[in-house]
Amino acid sequence: MNILSNRLTRRPVSIALVGALLLAPVALLAPALSAQEVTVTSASSSTSDRWLHVRVVDTNHKGETVRVNVPLEMAEKVLPAINKDRLHSGKVRINDSDINGVDLKTMLEAVRSSKDGEYVTVQSNDNDVRVAKQAGYMVVHVTEKGVKSAKSDKSADKSEEKSFERSRVDVKIPMKVVEALLSAGKDELDLVAALRALSAHSGDTELVSVKSDDSTVRVWLDSKNVSD
Amino acid sequence: MMILAKLAIGTATTLMVAGVYTFREGTIRVDVDEHREGGAHVHVWAPAAVVPMALHFVPDSKLREVYDHSSEWAPLARIAARELRKYPNTTFVEVEDDEEHVKVSTVGTKIQVDVTGPQENVHVTVPLAMVEDVIAQIAARQPAS
Numbered sequence: 001m002n003i004l005s006n007r008l009t010r011r012p013v014s015i016a017l018v019g020a021l022l023l024a025p026v027a028l029l030a031p032a033l034s035a036q037e038v039t040v041t042s043a044s045s046s047t048s049d050r051w052l053h054v055r056v057v058d059t060n061h062k063g064e065t066v067r068v069n070v071p072l073e074m075a076e077k078v079l080p081a082i083n084k085d086r087l088h089s090g091k092v093r094i095n096d097s098d099i100n101g102v103d104l105k106t107m108l109e110a111v112r113s114s115k116d117g118e119y120v121t122v123q124s125n126d127n128d129v130r131v132a133k134q135a136g137y138m139v140v141h142v143t144e145k146g147v148k149s150a151k152s153d154k155s156a157d158k159s160e161e162k163s164f165e166r167s168r169v170d171v172k173i174p175m176k177v178v179e180a181l182l183s184a185g186k187d188e189l190d191l192v193a194a195l196r197a198l199s200a201h202s203g204d205t206e207l208v209s210v211k212s213d214d215s216t217v218r219v220w221l222d223s224k225n226v227s228d
Numbered sequence: 229m230m231i232l233a234k235l236a237i238g239t240a241t242t243l244m245v246a247g248v249y250t251f252r253e254g255t256i257r258v259d260v261d262e263h264r265e266g267g268a269h270v271h272v273w274a275p276a277a278v279v280p281m282a283l284h285f286v287p288d289s290k291l292r293e294v295y296d297h298s299s300e301w302a303p304l305a306r307i308a309a310r311e312l313r314k315y316p317n318t319t320f321v322e323v324e325d326d327e328e329h330v331k332v333s334t335v336g337t338k339i340q341v342d343v344t345g346p347q348e349n350v351h352v353t354v355p356l357a358m359v360e361d362v363i364a365q366i367a368a369r370q371p372a373s
Binding site: 225 | 325
């Protein structure tokens, strides 16, 4: 026993080396174990995460279906890293924002400052556009109209034109999100701030719905990490 | 006798360290099955730890080329890889039609891409930690501008 203790006290460097070598795997394993713990924690906390879902069903082309599920927290962190074209630092430039004759920013400002229930209506032969503010939401309905000729009952030779709904777009965005979008200042929309506002919004919300003859698009928000 | 014992301890410990490191980093898996006659069937399982190590042997000039091509999306990929680790076992993108099925999902702390189609089936699984390591290493070896 004395011989062993003598040897041990005489060779502290060797002992330290052997000890370090033996403990090295444990030290290496520790981060892996802690990472697993983090994974478990985040997996359990992910139930309270807000998820943005997109589903596109195209009946025209091979019946293609696209499903995208994005956690808002992740989108908030990834978006500022994209710097391409109009998108930079989580903001999008809209300096030439006249989309089909509609100044997007002015329209959003008008809705934000207007009282609940007031709305803007644009009616034309091709489209009907309605923008309203209802119960804390900005609501936009766009209907694209088509015209088809149908033979009238009175005369077989004469035909009359009937308009039909070619496609319908419904958008319902919480006003807090609209306000966050406009918080970037002139000529910019703050997407990250909007995502943050969207995260804070409680309850399941259908944000966008597009229905046409050949496709359906749905964008919604909930706390589930699966589409259906 | 003591020398042999020391050598044995050293070898065993090295193997253990290597084993634990490989376990920690995970494995890369690539499966490609072409359905045509005589088509390729590639099945590769490799320890992910090999990739960051192998990067040390890539010349700086080559890495600079890679960086030049990837500088736009590399920061994005790095953040995405870090964030995706918080969402294990989740399907992020799924595209399917009458013939093909594409799925991008996480399986544990790995990202998995599955493509199933009439021509071929491709399955790729890569540990997210490795993606982060590789991008960080490529960025770290660029000359300061």
